[in-house]
Amino acid sequence: MAFNDESKQRIISIAQNLISAKVAAPSQINPTMVEEQVSMAVGLLHPEGLDETHKQAVVYELIRRFSSWIGKDTTLVNAEGHVAWLNSARKKGWRYWERYRQWSERKMSDAAIKALDDSTDRVLGNLEDPQREGRWDRRGLVVGHVQSGKTGNYTGLVCKAADAGYKVIIILAGMHNNLRSQTQIRLEEGFLGHETAGLREMGQLIGVGLINGEARIQPQCATRRADSGDFNRRVAKHLAISPEERPWLFVVKKNKSVLDTLIQWINARVADSVDSSGRKFVSSLPLLVIDDEADHASVDTGEQLFDADGNPDEDYQPKVINSRIRKLLNAFEKAAYVGYTATPFANIFIHRSNWTTDEGEDLFPSSFITNLAAPSNYIGPARMFGLLTTEGRVGGLGLTRYIEDHFNEDTKKGWMPPKHDGTHVPLHKGSDTVPPSLIEAIHSFTLACAARVCRGQGKEHCSMLIHVTRLNNVQKEVHRQVDALVRDMTQRLSRKIGQTQLVADLKALWESDFVPQSEEIREAAPDLMDGVSLPTWEQVLAALPDSLADIKVRMINGLAKEATDYIEHEGVGLKVITIGGEKLARGLTLEGLCTSYFVRTTKMYDTLMQMGRWFGYRPAYVDLCRLYTTPELVEWFCHIADAAEELRLEFDLMAESGETPREYGLKVLSHPVLMVTSPLKMRSSKTLHLSFSGQVLETVALHSNKERLQQNLNATKSLLSKMGAPASDSPRKNLLWRDIPGEDIVEFFNAYSTHREALKVNSAMLSEFITSMMKVNELTTWTVVLMGGGEGDPYDFGNGIMVSNMLRRKGDDSAAQKGRYSIGRLLSPSDEALDLDQAAWEEAMKLTLQSWSDDPGRRKDGTQPKKPEIPSGLAIRKIRGDGVEGVVKPSPENGLLLLYPLDPKKSDVSALFDGWDAPIMAVGVSFPKSHSDRTVAYDVDHRHWENYGPAD
Template sequence: MTSPEEIAAQLELLENVIATAQRLVKTEKDKSKVTPTFIAEKVRLAAEMFSGDSSFIVDQEKVVATLIQRFSHWIGKSTTLKDNAGHFDWLTATRKRDWQYWRRYEDYLESKLSDIVVEGIDEATDDILGLLEDPQRVDDWDRRGLVVGHVQSGKTSNYSGLICKAADAGYKIIIVLAGMHNNLRSQTQMRLEESFLGYETTIDRDPGMPIGVAEFGEDLKTNSATTRAENGDFNNAIAKHFHGISPEERPWLFVVKKQKSVLTALLNWIQKRVADSNDASNGRKLVTKLPLLMIDDEADNASVDTGEQMFNDDGTPDEEHHPKTINSLIRQLLHAFSRKAYVGYTATPFANIFIHHKGATAKEGPDLFPRSFIINLAAPSNYVGPARMFGKMTKEGRKGALPLSRNIADHYDAESDSGWMPPKHKKTHVPTYKGQEIIPPSLNEAICAFVLACAVRELRGQDGQHNSMLVHVTRFVDVQNHVREQIEAAVRRMRQKITRRIDAQEQIEQLRNLWEHDFLPIRDEVVKLSPVEDCPPEMPSWDDILAVLPDVLNDIEVRSINGTAKDALDYATPGAVLKVIAVGGDKLARGLTLEGLCVSYFVRTTKMYDTLMQMGRWFGYRPGYLDLCRLYTSADLVKWFGHIADASEELREEFDFMAEAKLTPEQYGLKVMSHEVLTVTSPLKMRNAQTLSLTYSGTRPQTILFHRDAKIQQQNLDATDTLIRSLGNSWENSPKHDRDGEPDSWPNARLWKDINVSDVLTFLGAYVTHPNATSAKSVLLSEFITKMVGTGQLTKWSVALLGGGNGVGDQHEFPGGEPSSSYSIRKTEDSVDPERVDQKSFAIGVLTDPKDEGIDLSDDAWREALALTRAAWKPEPSRGRTSLPNFPSGKGIRETRGRLGGDVDRGLLLLYPLTPHFYKEKTPERLIVPGWSKPIMAFAIAFPSSDNPISVEYEVNLLYWMQEYGPSE
């Protein structure tokens, strides 16, 4: 059996050959010559160079495959919103000439990534650093920004590069706020040891073994006040041994948790030992000689002043993680420096945008609103994000989803509100399936899928890489331990049967069935949906799988991840190749990377979009094994993730348009707050949570939350009939437009143009929206339109009634037309969210078809909208963007809408009759609204973008939010 030392030596040899061959390939300036044959020749040369240093034989085919992938990947351009008030441009080529930290890190990255991706990181970090201030600038300055990445997309690589460049430029104190738990802090410390320090930290804080960048340059004698150990965070005991820091010294690194005691100790130490001056106005201690860079990893978690009390498992208040306290301490740390830069990193920026940007205090200084800049990072072409995982909404419906999700329902019995893992349970819950303390069949199948994935990866030559499975079903540690024990028992039974060949036939048949009916056909489907360079390799034979199963099962371990540092350390042990089933809750939810994640089993109760997105550990990079990955989760969560993918994409697209228009972060903030779907973050993160200020300009509010009350449905149908009657009979029937050879048509729809705003206001006055809707509120919409009319805007409208769907319901004759029994909304039953149906309300996930906003656009206006869409567009495969769009986005149409009909900006009201049945069966018990079998009327409004938008305010119902979406976790 191969020892861990031998495995480590083999991996080191392989990495050396890959790095050397990559450098040889990069010397070729003519990229057209970089063919598979050319790469293979350089690999042969590199292997020969190392052949005398080792008794191991390098698998040259594996090296060639790795390099072909690296040289075919690319990364798009990041986009930026900025406010340069008080800022001086300073980052020049001359300034960067002798940088050593960055040069080491760049060489280190190039040994692992394609040079194109490294160039992308170089360019993005230059952009960020340039928006910070020159650390050599001696007067006071304060820059605050936000970098928006993608979940599991390499944010750490980006901020590692930023830290290296900041150290080269002259920043002296670098504080990294690394999550709320020991495992993430320890993992971040280790990453920065590899990318910045160049050595392993030890208990006594002396440099240990050289690692990472140490191989690519001299030891730069960088200081670290924190270590990789479980207790390696900053504390009062450490503070006693540290004295002040001299401006001449190399920079000091602090990797700390967002925890009250840690941040308090750091603040006290800075004020007592580092401060060199006093503020003239109030006498507070101030550091004037040492410029500060603070990196806030997962900046939307705990840093935002939500006023929301966190609780321990036993129900007691968690004072260490009180967001108000954490926010205050972070701001006080920044406020203790006269020269400082704060950069938040997040994949879910929704909470950060809600920070009140005028919340300054004398003690804490300004709040953390990213007023200086927001940068939207592009992900490399091989990143698998929400758009690839769950598909993208197009005018033909959702397209392009990877076939990797598996619906589960056996974890919960809805009728008895019980089962193995019901959505709401206590910390004393004992998971049982059909009365026994065993896992449900779906989790058993997920474990079988993980075993097969490990076996295939081994046979594909990925035997030196980690494999992980995530089980994420409860936030309570005690319940997690029950789950771990049950999984251990299941794995043990499987191991005994397969390795000893005792009663193994049924187990082998289960695995073979999954292999033949799932793994083999899914590999072929993933090939069709993947670019050539990222196609998964061929599958091995079943006999080969059978041969390696005993070894695979012997290697699998089951672990609880409860926030201790050792959970993160195991991946870094030299020579250790893990096959681990990780059982966890909140500690797994944020930041912690699970190496080689193949299978996820995911059941959650929270519906807050930012929380759900952060739990998407399955996003990321899956080179050579994407086809083996599986997500076992409930059908409604897959649907919700689809909505999230659409909403996030819409927000990023809004960002791209605003960057093109050179707007500022504050102007973007108002847009985020107006988004119908993405306000589904904890309303407490809106800080001044009771009042939400928004503008509808350039947005498309839509009704997605409805009353389950037949009287209200009758009132809304009457309001629609009254409106249609007032519009008269001069409608365009079944509108159709040429659209440059790809016609758009709306069968059974009616379109009225040049409608007076008073008709729209009358309709909104009579239509009853749900009081807990976020932005599609008829009273607010009326107020906004009335205010805009007062400034000469939104006086003319188009109205469309969209029929012709394939739902069912009783006939209803709209004024002036034939009876209709066929209602709109692409099968409403697919959109009603069963998790969001209660006694009084129901919700759907999506209402409008993307093309509907263009129903009243002439072909010339449509082309203008397409041109605007393309101008703001950039290629980014992770967002489903690989070729120029051939139809305009909703945002492009709304930008154009202000120019319809000469200088008249025109609103569009879209009316949707929805099928009143959950499913196609036309039976009373399937009615969405009890006693109501006529169409349920919904609407959306496409508002043109305005150069002079008006804001309106409304009260947020916090009680509703907490009941509907649960507490933030």
């Protein structure tokens, strides 16, 4: 038998099973044992033996699998009207899931498969038993990390749902033909087991069909893998189904015409009952709808009105796609809906009381929300960019390269300025060429392709993303320029004519960038690099001509006929540079993504998060990956990633406390950072209603203007003079005051000036919020702490109040160039606990440990996490607000104000503060969890939203 990708996967699968049977825990596995089991598997399939390179590739893959680990999912559940049903006995004889599990063993570790099994059990169990009689409806949301394997998760859910008895399964697969086709192909491999040739026609067996291809367990499918294979009138005319048949799969676009045709067919050919109003519905076939990218197009961006009694306007017309999805669900007596997304904010904004006669309830995930954990080898925002600390952002992989030559900052013109229309012609300094940064990025991709060939990965896909404009006509021009550049490079290297400068440039980039970067990553993230080494320049140079010749330049947009057809190049390896806009921004997977060139300007939460195609899994080639983008976009991306993480932590705490999706929805709706999401999806373009309940706010964008610095210092001194002498039991090196009237805090914030770039902290809003809460007897008294004990000079505030040492917070150089003092975290982890007594500290610590999640997707490395040793801020604020019966008294009336005097000389950007020796006053505010639902209204106009760029 010849050694190919199929035999490699079979060897891995056999060896993996042998290892799993031999050891009780992954810690017992070592390289010697792995080599022994691989040799045994090779002996079974290749008695003649294997080339040492191929054998070591198998050994490395198994070591990587067994060294990975996965955290635990968390779920908010509303069990009202739900009947628990899923147990081991109910799962006996399930064959769709069993063959998918076996198929997944080819590329997944035992730990990953077990996590998938547990995760899909949890989601399916929160749906209803398809055999349950009567009318029922369950709606949930599954939240994963960007590019973390959501499709694999819902494929497993589909298999189990079919085993359990769901008869009609509809996948809503994005807005475009190529994404729908890509999803269809994934479902053919993982669920159908065969290619889709035509209606009720089976093509050749693939995927799970190679494990068990019995015709009697092959699901039926009404859609095909071709771009034109969506559900249509021709298919509907010849299609009818009955309850006794095998399950039916529909993979359809979120498109009005497609969904209307599907609904009409259901009403005409499937509906078997009529309700009292004469409306047809399906009573015999349980329905499961899976909504991929559920925050995109599915959310109703209109606003339904309610009367004085809270009843919705029944004549309201929801937006087109939202209406059709709801009509689909409303056409079945037994229906389940599960949305999948990495950016759930728009879904949380859905009004949970929206209802119309034709559509029924809106798509708010009222039944459950599940947060999926990622495997340890997942590269997410925390690992890519690092984590925010008081020393700034630390621990990132260092793969980012900044772009600053795509336009002229002064003239706002150039190759790709932030604002341009469809007539824009991309010229760099007047020439019909791409800027040097893009030339370097393409050189980087070329080197990555060659290096992967040298590592034995030549048959695996390699992709580059160029995402610079959403306008198709401008993309065509970029495609033309990039294609000309790649063809020129190919000809120079293949013909060895005029190649001297090109080879010199490539060598210089290899030695100055790839060699040191690979070593850095090997030290910082050994779990991602075990078993692979960096090839020599001579090896790379020898592989370059063929690698370059294989690179295709393709456009992926609404006008392009081409698409990245990875399936046709399976086992050969597609090397492709993709140029596009919205289609690349959401859903479409770029296999083997190595290099990204990204200068889009949007700062909308969901849009920017979804553009993060560079997240995901990069086994044995992460050191070759690069992200070329602007400093501003990295800052914005880090900002929203931090806010999203904050909400995930809030989610875990609420899940541990037994709260429901509705409570989480209220929390997200009032989150101040979500000012940067689309106003349409927030249901209001003029007024935001914000609450700071259970929040910690900190000023991380600070003034450098001396007038503002003096204003904030004066505000601080005024507050200190009112409070008198600090408490005798002040924490070490800090000064503490208790029982300060809320009016004094309001006056402080009225006098204090927050920076306009401090999106989350606005002194006027804080003043309004505290005033509002005092009217319901909350936030009436405050604890104030003046922080000291840093690395700076002492400072005397007057009236006998002095800090021994001001604090040090490192400023960001790029922000300093724009006149802003921008820091990482202001608060140290323990600062919010400074005024807790022992009982409150212990209860907050207990709650922290109960809600702690070991999700690797949130960490900057792949190591097993240590359990927290101090209470989390979220737990502290919850304990303050709710208390613990018989142990800690609730105190929603007591807020915590932390005053941080920062030493300008220790800022690392001291040139900003030339002539200013006094402290830069930064503030942190810890709000206890409120017992009130009060919010503060914040009025904005449309120009405010325009500052964040277009929301695609």
